[in-house]
Amino acid sequence: GVFAHLELLEAQAYKAAVKREEMEQQEEKLAGLRARVQELRLQRDDLRAKLDLQQKQEGVVSGPAQPSPRAVVEWKIKSVKSMLQVFYLTGISGKLTKRGVCFCISTAYEGTYLDSYHLDLLTKPEVQIYRHSVPIFIPLQQIAKKYLQTDIRRFLALLSDHLNAYVGRRYQADQLQEHFSDQIEGTLQRNSLCNLLVFNYNVSSTSKTFPFHARLLYRDLCCSLPTEVIVSCTLDAPAALAETAAAHMDLFRRMALHKAFLSFRSNAGESMD
Amino acid sequence: MDETVAEYIRRTVLKIPRDEIKAMLQKWGFLSEAQLETVNFHQIKEKISQDVVQLCEENSADIKQAAVLDIIYNHIYPNKRVWSVYQMNKRGEETEVFELTDFKTKFKRLLRSALKNVTISFREYEDNAIWIRIAWGTPYTKPNQYKTSYAVYHSQTPYVFISASVLKSNLPLLCQALLFASNYHDIREMELRSHSLNALKDIVFKRYSQVIFLCFLFSSLLVSPAVDLRIVEENRSEKERIERLTREAFGVGPQPKLEFAQYKLETMFKSDPKMDVLDEKEPFRCLVKFSSPHLLESLKSLAPAGMADAPLSPLLTCIPQKARNYFKIREKKGSLPGSFVSP
Numbered sequence: 192g193v194f195a196h197l198e199l200l201e202a203q204a205y206k207a208a209v210k211r212e213e214m215e216q217q218e219e220k221l222a223g224l225r226a227r228v229q230e231l232r233l234q235r236d237d238l239r240a241k242l243d244l245q246q247k248q249e250g251v252v253s254g255p256a257q258p259s260p261r262a263v264v265e266w267k268i269k270s271v272k273s274m275l276q277v278f279y280l281t282g283i284s285g286k287l288t289k290r291g292v293c294f295c296i297s298t299a300y301e302g303t304y305l306d307s308y309h310l311d312l313l314t315k316p317e318v319q320i321y322r323h324s325v326p327i328f329i330p331l332q333q334i335a336k337k338y339l340q341t342d343i344r345r346f347l348a349l350l351s352d353h354l355n356a357y358v359g360r361r362y363q364a365d366q367l368q369e370h371f372s373d374q375i376e377g378t379l380q381r382n383s384l385c386n387l388l389v390f391n392y393n394v395s396s397t398s399k400t401f402p403f404h405a406r407l408l409y410r411d412l413c414c415s416l417p418t419e420v421i422v423s424c425t426l427d428a429p430a431a432l433a434e435t436a437a438a439h440m441d442l443f444r445r446m447a448l449h450k451a452f453l454s455f456r457s458n459a460g461e462s463m464d
Numbered sequence: 465m466d467e468t469v470a471e472y473i474r475r476t477v478l479k480i481p482r483d484e485i486k487a488m489l490q491k492w493g494f495l496s497e498a499q500l501e502t503v504n505f506h507q508i509k510e511k512i513s514q515d516v517v518q519l520c521e522e523n524s525a526d527i528k529q530a531a532v533l534d535i536i537y538n539h540i541y542p543n544k545r546v547w548s549v550y551q552m553n554k555r556g557e558e559t560e561v562f563e564l565t566d567f568k569t570k571f572k573r574l575l576r577s578a579l580k581n582v583t584i585s586f587r588e589y590e591d592n593a594i595w596i597r598i599a600w601g602t603p604y605t606k607p608n609q610y611k612t613s614y615a616v617y618h619s620q621t622p623y624v625f626i627s628a629s630v631l632k633s634n635l636p637l638l639c640q641a642l643l644f645a646s647n648y649h650d651i652r653e654m655e656l657r658s659h660s661l662n663a664l665k666d667i668v669f670k671r672y673s674q675v676i677f678l679c680f681l682f683s684s685l686l687v688s689p690a691v692d693l694r695i696v697e698e699n700r701s702e703k704e705r706i707e708r709l710t711r712e713a714f715g716v717g718p719q720p721k722l723e724f725a726q727y728k729l730e731t732m733f734k735s736d737p738k739m740d741v742l743d744e745k746e747p748f749r750c751l752v753k754f755s756s757p758h759l760l761e762s763l764k765s766l767a768p769a770g771m772a773d774a775p776l777s778p779l780l781t782c783i784p785q786k787a788r789n790y791f792k793i794r795e796k797k798g799s800l801p802g803s804f805v806s807p
Binding site: 322323324326328333380381382383384386387408410412 | 557559560562564618619621668671
């Protein structure tokens, strides 16, 4: 019938209208998005321009994402240095290794950081020293024989005492040789452990004679002050000098060597002439 | 000035490379700066040495001063001599108090009591090394300045480095003098010899530098060499295995400089019984000697270069730890045939 045909046409028209509307909506959306894209592109270009300008002002070249080999090396050196700093400050520090432990003993004398020494220990089958950088004249084997197996803390403490005392004695002798060489006759006589110092000296730096003879013996290897001091004068020296010698003997026993010499300078005007 | 002294000084100066002569004479300190200024150090060495002898004549040099020049020369060029290492032992564990003047007096006293005709000279260096030069004579002849022995001793250590001269017969006397002066009670020669005195010191003093420990501790921070990305490593795992084994055997850092390692074999020749070679049950005597300008570095590079399998034989890698480069390998006694290194 005609009505059925009309209904069919109406339905078709309705579907077409819906489709058209959908398409129109989509096109609207698309146009909207396209506009948004344009907007964002403009924003991006704007920011890029700003960044370029800023970088040009700072002089920084925008490099690749990967750091250069040189930068890597520099970073590595920096890490090692800061690790070393930590080691120095802690005195004795250790790091576990595949086969045992590696210890670092850093030494200091009166606020000055001096050498570091390393010990590479194996823990199996028993605790033993594999490698070390301890000087040969430090009685490492003796200390190890006594305490390494039984009390490792004591072993490390005792070794640290020996090493700190040794560098302390060496530091004093070096300071004396370096800063007071005009008051010492020739060079200081010493030995590897710096536990015996023998020298002729004077309190003033202008005199050409060295009337005092000093012999400092450090029998305690864990101590940076001498256990025995002998200061003598030549036999024909005046009595005043003998008194000074006695005073110096006491001074050297109590005070660091270079500090004692420093105190001579401040007293120079008073006693000697 | 004695003619023999003049000749000795002349010959010593001739040994020195021309560019180093002035510096060495300055170190010697026997001739003044003013005197040295008068010498033309650009002429041929023959002329330089004659001029130097002339100046020494003016200052009346004697054998003592000439000996000091010889020590200075040998201290700067120790590699011209072959050095052996001697180890000393002492009873007891008291704190060593080493006094240099005491040492020198005792040393001279013992030597001179046995042999009147000796020239003994000492020179100390900042690293606590005491260099001793001895020119030997006989009861009837003056000391021969061209046949000298050198001993280098670091105080408060049990090692002495000796470069003996041709006259080996004086060695026991030298050892006795060293023992007496240093307060040790026995001495033995180690199986360790080299031209490089510093290498020997590194080995027996176990001088591992801080850098080596740092590399060991922070192995992850070791800088690997720049790699060209166009090269593809096919055997990467094998290469890393070899590198690891080499690092474990030789450690990190430069090796002490030795020139040779000698292995004296006294082992039985092992052949197929059917071949019937060398039927007598006597050890097959054989001497194997490895030489190189730098033996340990070349051994270290064998496996990475693909010339030997890793790990290398412990007989080769144990050299610094055992502090020896002369070995005797004998048959191991027991059920298993094998070999062991004699102590």
